[in-house]
Amino acid sequence: MKDVTAAAPAGVQIDVVRASTSREIEAAFARLVRNRADALVVGGDAFLNNRRLQVTTLATRYAIPTVSNLREFAEAGGLMTYGTSLTEVYRQLGAYAGRILKGNKPADLPVVQSTKFEFVINLITANALGLDVPPPLLARADEVIE
Numbered sequence: 497m498k499d500v501t502a503a504a505p506a507g508v509q510i511d512v513v514r515a516s517t518s519r520e521i522e523a524a525f526a527r528l529v530r531n532r533a534d535a536l537v538v539g540g541d542a543f544l545n546n547r548r549l550q551v552t553t554l555a556t557r558y559a560i561p562t563v564s565n566l567r568e569f570a571e572a573g574g575l576m577t578y579g580t581s582l583t584e585v586y587r588q589l590g591a592y593a594g595r596i597l598k599g600n601k602p603a604d605l606p607v608v609q610s611t612k613f614e615f616v617i618n619l620i621t622a623n624a625l626g627l628d629v630p631p632p633l634l635a636r637a638d639e640v641i642e
Contacts, residue, residue, distance in 0.1 A: 511528070511531050511533060513528065515543075518547060518550060521550055521551060522554070525555075525560075528558070528560060533560055534560075534561075535561045535563065536555060536560050536562045537563050537564070538551060538562060538563070538564040538569060539564075540564075540566065540579070545566055545568060548566075549572050551572075551574075552569060552572045553573065556573055556621070556624065559625055561575040561621075562574040563575060563576050563577065564579070565577060565579030565580070566582065567582070567614050567616045567639075570617065570639075570641060571616075571618075571641065573618065573621055574618060575625065575627070576617045576637075577614070577615070577616045578613065578615045578616075579614065580613055581610075581612045581614050584610065585610065588608055614638045614639070615637050615638050616637060617633070617634060617637045617640050617641065618641040619634075619641060621641075
């Protein structure tokens with residue numbers, strides 16, 4: 497992990513919390529509340545994606561704006577997301593599986609990097625948190641949940 501002290505010159509304090517169980521998610525939020533966190537960035541993690549409803553419910557309860565890289569977090573009540581389209585990733589996986597089933601060797605297939613990213617803002621959550629989202633930011637969003 498990168499040294500979080502790099503944020504200090506900008507006046508930002510980063511508190512890294514980890515969770516791999518539901519109880520640890522609750523403990524992480526207790527720590528965030530105790531430390532008066534201004535926001536939460538949820539990393540790309542299969543466990544946390546599966547627990548997104550718990551994470552966004554706790555974030556709403558404690559009024560902590562939450563950002564993630566998966567649109568599903570915004571759909572579940574997170575403030576905003578920016579990241580790769582999982583729909584596009586799964587489509588590409590299906591295409592690769594099809595090519596392999598037709599006899600292509602996996603080692604011969606090109607490495608593909610994501611080119612489709614989605615920016616989603618949950619305006620319902622923003623309003624619940626008392627946040628005004630500037631119109632230029634709303635205009636840049638691929639989707640605004642109202």
